[in-house]
Amino acid sequence: MKSRSRGRTVLAALATATLGAALALVGPVGAQAAPAGPPPRPAAPASPDPTLQVHPLTAAPGPVDNPLKGWARFYSPGGDQNNGFPHSLTWGYFGLSEIMTSAANCGSYNWSIIDSMLAETAGYGNQAAIRIYMTYPGGTGSHPANAIPPCFNGNVATRADATWNVTHPDYDSPFLINALKNFIAAFGARYDGDPRLGFIHLGLVGLWGEWHTWPYDTDTGDGLPNYMPTDANGAQLVAAFDAAFNTTKVEIRYADAAGGAANSRDIGYHDDSFCFREGSPLQGVTLPTSLGGASYAHLQRNIATGTENKWITSSIGGELRPEIQTFAFRSWPNGSGTVDNLKACIELAHATWMINEGSAAYSPTDANVSAAVRAMGYNLTVGNAYFKDTAGGTTNVGVQISNTGVAPFYYPWTMTLGLKNSSGAVVRTWDTSWDLRTVQPLSIRAFPDWNVGSDPTYRGFGYPQYFQTSVDLAAVPQGSYQWVLRVKNPLETVDTDAKKLRFANTTQNADGWLGMGAVTVGTGGGGDTTAPSVPTGLTSTGQTSSSVSLSWSASTDNVGVTGYEVFRGSTLVGSPAGTSFTDTGLTASTSYSYTVRARDAAGNRSAVGNTVTVSTTSGGGTPTGYEAEASGNTLSGGALVAACATCSGGSKVGYLGNGASMAFTNVAGGTGGSRTVTIYYLTAEARTAAVNGQTVNFGSTGSWTTVGSTTVTLNLAAGSNTITIANPGGWAPDIDRITVSTAGGGGDTTAPSAPTGLASPSKTAGSVTLSWSGSTDNVGVTGYQILRGGSPVGTSTTTGFTDTGLAASTAYTYTVKAYDAAGNYSAASSPLTVTTSAGGTTPVSYEAEASGNTRTGTAATASCTACSGGAKVGYVGSGATLSFNNVAGGTGGSRTVTIHYLSAVARSATVNGQTVNFAPTANWDTVGTTTVTLNLTAGNNTITFANPSGWAPDIDRITVG
Structure with a gap:
């Protein structure tokens, strides 16, 4: 019927001519159950705690590449999975004969083809959606048209299909039913809950695994035999999938497949001809007959079986019909010609994701496509955060989350609260029990069949869901922090580049953390609770075009001052032990304000002392650089800071335009006048932007990771200036930085000699x-x-x-x-x-994720709240290794090495060739320890973890006695 992957051709002309008949005759929809009608609203959430201060957050457009929603692109081994329109899903087909490869044993499974796809997809930060088939019209090469396992030969009869030139097995064969049930059980045992998998189609039965065999189907009036299994046999396979997959979401093609066997189970549906219109006159194959759909349309089948509200607990996916993929969104939100009303299709189907290989050609900034993706699945916004502005000890924190998408988020991903310090580092985290699945869509579109109003009628459904938890701040040093929130994508345990689930808020950061507001943490109680005195006499002892030197009078403390913290504005820029500091890397002819506070060994911090404002000198003729991600800049709308390995500061600002803008602040204008501003940017296509109102054209740099530059001449005022980049009617490029020429030149431009x-x-x-x-x-x-x-x-x-x-x-x-x-x-x-020295007899700790270590194969760093450094290394073993380098052996000899690890099952590993057994810990988030005695040489050593025949545990760190 449809092209599924690059390199796989199908009988496209035949598919177009016969699809309507195929759908019409799979199982005609007759006088069956009445519509389910409007679903009852969930129970209202608890009210926010009135003792907490309310901190409103500003909404913004949601990311279009959030995990587990939007478009899925086809898997092509070795191909770039992250080009075209942003997405987070990769779609893959597999023939059953590619897994059940043994001719002698139907219970032997070779999972390598799936494992390879999942590993490669995870490396792009994406999750996979997959289906396994036995007949694939037009299949070629390593993905055969006939994928009946060789062990069926002589045990299962086959039937020829002259229409599609494939061979079907006898789906009612007891041998086949038993073999498939065993396969499904093994399939689930291996992959249920695998963080690399988002969705699985039941597959196996019929053409493309879509649970139909047209024209050899239940309509025997055409004189052709029926190749479909009986409802009873089909129901056995449905029940096997339901039993095998309790975590990973599974979907079946039709609500009436196998006599509706999936309808009472946690199994969703997938519409593989999404939002297409066909026939003469044109009729929709997704929307119900009440909205111009055909009698065999996807949603008409839901109406007929009373399953139109199945989306509340079970995911809905499918494929945007291939014939319309390249132009479907030209008339968004409406349809035209063979494209049905897309907004109605998404809203009434409650579609979370769709295969759409045509999205490879979409502009990443296409406003129509972006609107469609934001409507699909979930779109989450934190409306308010609730917490006390000043807190200590045990305190409560709450959030109110709304969903403006068409479906809930279907997985129990952990929501984590955190505190960021003034430098932007997360210093403490708390996992919560908050269940994101309870955040249902605020409103739903009514079917005309419900007779509750003219179309479109929208009804209230979900609520802004309120969550609250208590946290213990006793161990948090006094100071100023920001509450942050994130949702952990379990794929991060496999690859740290996993797409982050992000909220539709202006304070959402690319690192996954959502800023919720400032908090001052008081003392945690016990021990020394007296803060040092406030530093006084802060003054500038000198400045250059790029540095400011400061000094101040010492503070006093009841125990002793251990150091000071120097702030430029609200940013911590230094932590000297003495009463002086030089702040470097500054901009010429720019004013900076500084404050200082003292700290002691217990973490008590004084209030800040006096403020001193210093202007750097004008400097020479070298252009001055300004990073786009600098904390002093202003971002509005959906503009976000994102990591960028090729950018000068390691970050860039994206999602500029369509109302979102950024402003470089405190740009030095010297004595004022004309300046050449060089803009360093990234874009895979030509774009424009207004720079201080002046239109600038940006040519394509070839990719979203390649930095290019262009220049614009601006008139700057004397002193500080603001340079704003915007595009109200389209998307601007991503911005790395700007440099601004210095007027007049002259001055000292000779650098000192190198030390x-x-x-x-x-x-x-x-x-x-x-x-x-x-x-x-x-x-x-x-x-x-x-x-x-x-x-x-x-x-x-x-x-x-x-x-x-x-x-x-x-x-x-x-x-x-x-x-x-x-x-x-x-x-x-x-x-x-x-x-550094070994430090006496104190054991020395080495983190697994340290940059100096060596990882091979699949071994990867992943975040880990329970781990000492906030990270661990997993997927060690099966050929992959982890080596701790530069481990100090002192004078050499026998050393006790304590291994801090995580493993929910018993595992083993070789440590420098010595076999070590690891008992299971409570789960994959609990750290345990075991020891091994190793002979180390004098000086530096390497300690290597390996397991050539199986998996080792995840490793947090080692300590060497």
């Missing part, structure tokens, strides 16, 4: 002391910037520096740069690698 002779005269388990030879400069060296692993960790006005707060027995690489008063920086010194 030489970098050395470490001493070190401890937690610190490294560095020294180097001084640089020279045409005017004079002002100071030095020290970098650890390429990131600045401090500055010094002398030729020495001590880096503190390090891990024992760990290698760190340092470089140093010199800078002058004009903000010119030298090249970096030669690197120096220093390994």
Whole structure:
């Protein structure tokens, strides 16, 4: 009937000519059950806690590539799964003979073809939807048209199909029924709950596994035999799927298949000719007869079987009819010609996802397609967050979530609360028991058959669902934080790039966390609860075009001050131990405001002291750069910060345009006048944008990961300026950064010489002391910037520096740069690698996810709330390995290695060739430990986890005694 995958051709002309007859004769819809009618509303949720402050959140357009909804693209081994219109699902077909490959044993299964597809799909951050078939008209190559397992030969009779040139098995054969039931049980045992799988079609029976064999079907008046199984035999297969899959959502083609055997089970439906019109006169094959549909239409079958409300608990999927995929949305929300009313199709079917290979050609910014995808499935918005602005100890946090999509979210994914500090780091998380599945659509469209109003009539259904939980802040240091919320995609345990479920809010971040508002955390109780005194006398001791130096008077404390926190605006920029700090990497001719607060060993923090505002100098003629994702910039509408490996700051701003905009703030204009602004951007297609109202054309960079640049001339005012990028009538490109030319040139533009002779005269388990030879400069060296692993960790006005707060027995690489008063920086010194001391007898911990470790095969880092570093490494074994590198062996000899791991089942692994058995932990979120004794050599060692014949547990970390 339809093309299913690249490289698989079908009898398209025959399909177009006969599809209506095929659907009409699969099982005519007669005088059966009456419509179910309007469903009763769910119970109203609890009311928000009146003792909590209300924090309204602003809605925004929902992401079009949220997990488990929208379009699914065909799987093509080795092909790019993330091109075309954004999506999160990949569709795959598999012949049963590709899995049941043994001619002698029907109970032998080779799952490699599915495993390969799931592994590759997960690597793109997507989930899969799959179907297994036995007859596939037009199938070629490794996906055969006839996929009857070889073990059926001599045991199951076959029937020739001259219309489609395929062979059907005898679906009523007891041998076949038993073999398929055993296969379904094994299928579920292996894949039910697999985070890589989103949806499974029952398949197996009929052409393309769609549960029809037209023209060899129940309509025997044409003189042709019926190849379909009896309802009783079909019901056995339906029951087997229902028993095998208790977590992963499964769907069947028709509500009346196998006598309606699926209708009382948690099995949804899939409409594989979604929103098409055919025949003369044209009739819809999705909408019911009351809306111009054919008697055999998908929703007419639901009406006839009283299952039109099955979507409340069971997912609805299918395929946008291939003949209309390339142009279906030109008339959105209506239809035209062979395209039926798409909005009505989505709203009445409550469709969550559809196969749509034609979406490869859609613009990622097509407003009509985006509107359709946002309507499909769930579209979740947090209307209000509820919490106390100042809290300590045990406190309550609540959220109110609304769903403006057409269906609920069908999986029990965990919702997690968190606290982000002023630097944007998540410092603490709490998993909740909140069930996202209870957030039902706020309104539903009534069928005309319900006789509750003219079409379209919408009825209230779900509610803004209120959730609340208590959290313990006792262990959280005093300070300013932001409450954040995220929904964990279980696929993140397989691949950290898994698509994040994101809310339709302006404060939704690309990392999955939704910002809900600021909170001040008080003392957690017990021990030292006295904060240091407020630092006073904050002043600027000097500035350049790119740096500001500060000093202040020391604070006092009842126990002792351990350091200070320096804020530029509301951003933490430094944590020095002493009473001075130099903030670097600033913009010339720009004003910055600073405050400082003190902290002690117990985590008590003082209030901030006085504010000092300092303007950097004008600098030389080098263009000044501004990152799009900088915290001081302003994003509006649906504009979002997203990770970008090819961008200068590691991030970019996307979803600009169609009402969403961004503004670069505090752009230095010097003395004012004309400036050349270079815009660094990414777009796979030509786009335009208004830059401070001036239209700028952006050519395609070839992909959404390739950075290009274009320039525009703007008149800037003296002092600080704002540069806004917008496009009210379409989409702008993604923005990496801008650079702004400096007027006048002149000044000191000569950088100092690079420091030489970098050395470490001493070190401890937690610190490294560095020294180097001084640089020279045409005017004079002002100071030095020290970098650890390429990131600045401090500055010094002398030729020495001590880096503190390090891990024992760990290698760190340092470089140093010199800078002058004009903000010119030298090249970096030669690197120096220093390994901290072992730290006495205290065991040294090594995180599995550390960047210096080596992973091979499928081994992957995944988030893990229960793990010490917030992450773990999973999928180790079956050929994949994890190696901890640079493990300190001291003077060498026998060491006790404690392995912190997670595994819901008993597993084993070889650790440096030694077999270690791991008892099961309570679940995959609970950390357990076991020990092994290893002989380590003096100096650095490698400890490798492997299991060539099975899976090892997930690894959190190791400690070496």
